[in-house]
Amino acid sequence: MATAITSRSGHVGKLALHRTIASFRDWRRAVGLSRPDTTIGLVPTMGALHEGHLALVRQARRDNDVVVASIFVNPAQFGPHEDLERYPRQLAQDSRVLADLGVDHVLAPDADMVYGQHHTTYIDPQASLRKTAEGQSRPGHFRGVATIVTKLFNIVQPTNAYFGQKDAAQCVLIRRVTEDLNLDVTVHVLDTVRDADGLALSSRNAYLTESERRAAPVVYQALTNARSLFQQLENDDDDGGRENPCIDRDALVHVVRATLAAEPLVSEIQYVAVDCKATLQPLEHVHLKQGAVLSLACKIGNVRLIDNIIL
């Protein structure tokens, strides 16, 4: 029945699956009229769900009366040579997983319904974010993310929305857009979920060959090696001797790059960035009190992986 279930709106257990925006809106308007104090939690996803998504869903389930997940592979956030076509799609399976976790509604419209024939309006993310490492690395990506998140917030009108820290730049962007466009939604960012060996969960991990998968924990290892350096600073400061202790960006980047370079399956290091936690602007020095986001993008074989930790 999975095929029939996922080709049009219907039910998977108690979960209502909406394959059209109109079907979802009918429900949204009705609940707004009959139970206006209902709290609604939204977990926006591109499907191919892993434990990282499920952690967001569980938090949404704890916080809200109703939980909505969206499953939409957003063409606007993929570059022309990226993996839009190849991106895994498994709506029937995802819907069952979400139903088991007590999700009430899934919004999974087709792309030509989300971006109509005459669609031409995009959210222009702040120029400064476009200039961040991830923005430079994926031109147009943030514009696509900001546009789809605005659209989803307007369709779902959630009380709360949940995102994962793994996409650090995306989280800063979404907080910025939500505030700037006066969207009446509280944005929650949850910690990155990792496999036992440290690899951050990602739908793109499915592209890794077996040997690449074995090599992939080097990404997190590189970040934690740099963190050790930062923690030395903390330890050194325990006697409280130095005023405003800090570490140079270059020292952190060096450790990350050296760790990655030692793994032969790392085919490309796209960036290693040390940025302000609030604005994602690059930092020259990381002060003990202010910390930073340390993030990187690299390729293992042909698979692009990103990860970050908060210092």
Next chain:
Amino acid sequence: MATAITSRSGHVGKLALHRTIASFRDWRRAVGLSRPDTTIGLVPTMGALHEGHLALVRQARRDNDVVVASIFVNPAQFGPHEDLERYPRQLAQDSRVLADLGVDHVLAPDADMVYGQHHTTYIDPQASLRKTAEGQSRPGHFRGVATIVTKLFNIVQPTNAYFGQKDAAQCVLIRRVTEDLNLDVTVHVLDTVRDADGLALSSRNAYLTESERRAAPVVYQALTNARSLFQQLENDDDDGGRENPCIDRDALVHVVRATLAAEPLVSEIQYVAVDCKATLQPLEHVHLKQGAVLSLACKIGNVRLIDNIIL
């Protein structure tokens, strides 16, 4: 009392004046909870109200349970050398007029509340609209309009919103943005209101000197002269002889320009445009069945005036 009334949130008769977004939101959330089926009509204005605005307010009053007017001179839609500083501001007077017409709420926040210190997100209007006559004439203007309208729709969450046909390009833009960003608002466009001599009402008419004001009806006269030409086409077609009769853009533009040129106080013709009614893309020929928007921008003395008619 007018000064006190307008410097902070308060009441003008039964009208609630909100000088902060937070104050307005408190009311909006409360009404959403207590009377979720309330229909809300929004009339966005920059103040300096004239009969054109009031026609929108009266229609909103007829259509909705609650009427909200916003008064906000939006810096983002003014170019660097435009009349932002000089634009007339008369909040106390405007509030009294709106109270008399039965408006329930006025939202009139300061600019630094609408565009916070870190604001950097803008709506990028469709490239094609940016290339329209009015878009070329005022770079950045549509970006500013699209951004403030999106913000106001998100703050007010109205059922209906009302705009005047005088800003033809703006109306096409707002319909586009509303659809593209899935804003759950019905957009209404009402006819341009004119003085007895044909001059379209505009807050900027206040800039005209007495002699310029006497000359200004030439703007509408130019448009109606071109309309006469189009109507000839209609009359000629009464016998139903020709198949798909049409008139050249150049013929219409020529009549408009010739009429304007005959008035010595017209100091500059910025554009005369013949565009598709739905998309505002330029037309080479106007077909009797499809019609067009005929629009122009010119200066009388130092005052920029725009107007348009539907053919």
